[in-house]
Amino acid sequence: MSFSSLLSRGAADILEELQALTAKTMEKVEVTKQYEVIRELGKGTYGRVDLVIHKVRGTKMALKFLRKKTTKQKSFLQEYCISRYLSTCPYIIGMYDIAFETEEYYAFAQEYAVAGDLFDIIPPQVGLSEHTTKRCIYQVALALDYLHNRKLVHRDIKPENILIFDKECRKVKLSDFGMTRIAGTTEKRVSGTIPYTAPELCETSKHSGFVVEYSIDVWAFGVLLFCMMTGNFPWEKALHLDTFYYEFLQWQKYKNANVPSQWRRFTPHALKMFSKLLSIEPEKRCAIKDILWYFGKNWLISKEEPPTADAKTNNDVYVHVKPQVLPFLNGNALDSNKSDTSPSLSFSSCSSYEDVPKDSNSNMLVSTPIEICV
Structure with a gap:
């Protein structure tokens, strides 16, 4: 059964078959025979990401x-197959029909x-x-x-993965689907990046x-939006002690x-939007699509910059975002200022429950992320 024939079925039904097919x-591949390695793009405890040129395709x-x-083979296959399944969306990173292994690594x-990632x-x-x-977060929302809509939960939304x-x-x-799971399934361990972790998970034993x-x-998503507009985290961890x-x-x-x-820099409309996204009770949080209405409203009390030809109205931000067709499945690729201060966060806030260095002159972390997937 081909990959394309499986795409018409639900995610819960197809992932196991996709993994078996892959x-x-x-x-097994010898990387240097098929690829010209240009440079390393990122690395972490998981492995690394390299920029390469395919010697045949160019x-x-x-x-x-x-x-x-x-990394277990099952985990690798799950990430690869979920990524391929989702990559038909123009706002999700495109995938090639390439997955292989070497002596030390699984690779796709x-x-x-x-231009890198949003964190930069x-x-x-x-x-x-x-x-x-608005222009960025609208695409992330889509x-x-x-x-x-495909009953999948990303579980690691943060700037490094955009x-x-x-x-x-x-x-x-949107990228990096290593933690993505089917909605309604049970996970034994809480993982992810601490400032973005919901309070009900912070309290989980x-x-x-x-x-x-x-x-x-x-x-x-709500925490990400705050970070983008302020350059700071709203808190270090969503617990009463913070x-x-x-x-x-x-x-x-x-x-x-x-x-x-x-939070005083935000307009009443923006505060209402944050209240819907960051409801303390998870069952009261809105669906992502429910915040699209707010893109026609001002979010900051004071204008950060005068209108330009690129930014005439709030409506332009999302009305002119157009889907792009990326035929990656077949392997054919298309080649301010605010004065209010926010909480000062410790270096432990940044990434995946692991310590990373922090720039001592800023409240937001300026460090190499634990995982950069590009």
Whole structure:
């Protein structure tokens, strides 16, 4: 059974068959014989990502290598097959029909994002302009809605997993589906990046499992939006012991309470949107598509920059985002300023429950992410 014939079926039904199909056809490859390695794009505990040129096709690709010592074949096949299944969406990273193994690694090829990832362009303590934020986050919202409509939950929404093709975010794509799971399934262990982790997961015991829900992504999406517009995290961890989270919690619980200082830059419309995304009770969080209405409203109280030919109205941000056809499945690729301060976060906030260095002069982390997938 071919990959294309499986695409018409539901995700829960096809993933196991896709994995079996890939396992049968996956070959051992000597990388230097088939690819010209240009440079390393990123590395972490998982392995590395290299920018390469396919010697036969002459196409630039990003090869992701997952170390066999730390990655089970089943996990590799799951990430690869989910990525391929989703890559028909223009707002999700494109995939090539290439998966192989070497002596030390499992590897697959995906589209190369020439401008890196979103983390690289968010100015610490400043954030992106409202217009750029809207243009970027709208595409991320469409990608997540596409994901959720196929009953899948990403579980690791953060700037490092949003790849960009230009610094103005005219074209961005969601990536890295290593933690993606089918909604309603049970996971034994909480993982992910701490500031983006929903409160119900922060409170989950290491010894108890939890059900994977869309609300996990919705919460992380809300935190991501705050980070993009401020250059800071809203809190270090969504627990009562965190002062900034506790202030937010009291504000949400008692509607007449004062708006916490780091949220006062936002308009009433934006605050309402955040309340829907960051509802403390997961069952009350909105669907991603429910926030699209807010793109026609102002989000910041003061204008960050005068209108330009590129940014005439709020409506332009999303009305002019056009889908792009990327025939990757067949292997044919297409080649400000704010004065308010926000919480100062410790280096432990950044990535995947692991310590990374932090720039001592900023509140937002300026460090090499644990995993950069490009």
